[in-house]
Amino acid sequence: MTAGTAPVPHGIPHGDREGRRDLRTLPKAHLHLHFTGSMRRATLMEMARERSMRLPRILHESEALQVEATHRGWFRFQRQYDAARAVVDGERAMRRIVREAAEDDAAEGSGRLELQVDPTSYAPHVGGLSPALEIVLDEARASEEATGVSIGIIVAASRMRHPLDARILARLAARNADRVVGFGLSNDERRGITADFAPAFRIARDAGLASVPHGGELLGPDHLSEVVEHLRPDRIGHGVRAADDPALLARIADAGIGLEVCPGSNASLGVYPSARDVPLRRLLDAGAQVALGADDPLLFDSRLLAQYETARQQGFSDAELARLAADSIRLSRAPEDVTARLLAGVEDWLAA
Template sequence: MMLPKIELHLHLEGAAPPAFIRGLAREKSIDINGIFDERGRYRFDSFRQFLKVYEAATSALTTPDDYARLTRAVLEESAASGVAYCETFISPDFCGGGDLGAWQDYLHAIREAAAPFDPQGITLRGIATCIRHFGPDRARQAARCAMETAGDWLVGFGMGGDENTGQPKDYAYAFDMAREAGLRLTAHAGEWRGPDAVRDTIRDLRVDRIGHGVRAIEDLALVDELAERGTVLECCPGSNIALGLYPGWRRHPINELDRRGVRVTVSTDDPPFFDTTMAREYDRLAEAFDWDDGQLRRIARTALDAAFCDGETRARILKRLEPGHA
């Protein structure tokens, strides 16, 4: 029996299967063979190299139709893992180079591709993201695109990229723009920087959720604060382990954070890069921490409660989490 799952932290381009990107590059005579290893997987040995490989892979995605095809491929993979609802990060920088008209075309293509999956049991919503290492000016441009397309499908604004670039406050204007448009907010923090990065992000960007956030465990006062505030962490254990942040599943802090009352969720981040799926994340967590079905269902419910979708959508998805739907 496969438990239904809720995923809140999935980069659309980062979820592209290597074979899909290779095929697309071949169709367009784009030479990116250097990003794959001898087994055809993405090849990188550090976070900075991962970012370069990620952006090289994304270079094969050049049209709205490419993103429509990508969306179908990603949702097929997610559905196979039992995902009932997913929020995916998509960036105006990658989808149209920050041009509003082009961004609207890309969003339309992604939405159209996702629509047929809803009756089949998996609902997709979008979170527009700025790319931190592209700088604050580009972040404002991304926020402007997000503002103009906010609604029932594009439900949030966030920030990914290299956490070691700049400070959260540098991007506050972009986040203020998104907030004024009614978008919910999330940002990567506490992955490559320590607990202070989580504090600064919550204070300066006033986000609803934190992407990763696991290094909060290094400051138990912050852990208590997160628990008291009810701040949700979008934890991606397989990603953290693959990138060397932790040496193995039993050393990952998600269990301790949960034990101390922090609202944790489980996602895959960039699953083919890290050789993971949502089903595999659940299996590894059950093995590492003896999490049973009841615990995993509670994690999924926490994620649904923290989802940025409207109440009607949340109520509909909740029915998919009931035991009879597993």
């Protein structure tokens, strides 16, 4: 597969015999997608061949990574992710990832993409943190014009690094607060002390950036409460384990904190037995705003459209799927005109 050729997701019908609407044409926003994890598998294979690099077996096969929700399982996931990231060794590769992520979102009806990147991993190849972020921002502008998908960038720190590194990234994000729309915290939730990252999030909030840390996937409500208290999120990456604590879930819903729920990755990482077991219904019934996301489709073999199909398989009506899409749009940091256009498109989809 060459650059610029978007893959067609497997197993997703354009319509169905029951007359349900085509999910591809439902306008939506994609708020939980990681930079390297967004890569097409064919692109990864091509770049690895060009560099004479060997990749783990799982990355050669069209199947989802499946691990247990343990330290060992996370280590296996991280090892595959690091192997994929190793091929991203310069500006050309970085630009290709951004462009193809936008193309793939456009093919699935996403009108807004907020792509999450930690420039630390790519800085050594391009001369530093600032050049790494500038490459992503510049290509985001070009890809937006080429695809029509509105694109914002989220700068993310890692729990695996010192909290002072997070402050450096927060200041970098703040200096680019026109195209950078949020500041995140990712990687293994069991690492680091959540409160130690609070100063970095204050820097980001003071610059007007959204607070979008991960939380509530591998760990349960106690950890999620710490994320809410110390990092003051606008959205939580995952947050699905809030369903384990009705009081906490009600608190999150009442505060208007969005949840970026990724059923495919929850299943692959062993949080739930399958994507159909992810408690979407419980979250929505409690009044939570939910934005479905693909997380790392390179490893989980499950893109954005598949998350909506999962909700449909759980029994969600087209009206409820439209609500999910509208929530994703409202939770985004898209410009007002983009938000209005996409929400009008959701109404048109439902009226068709």
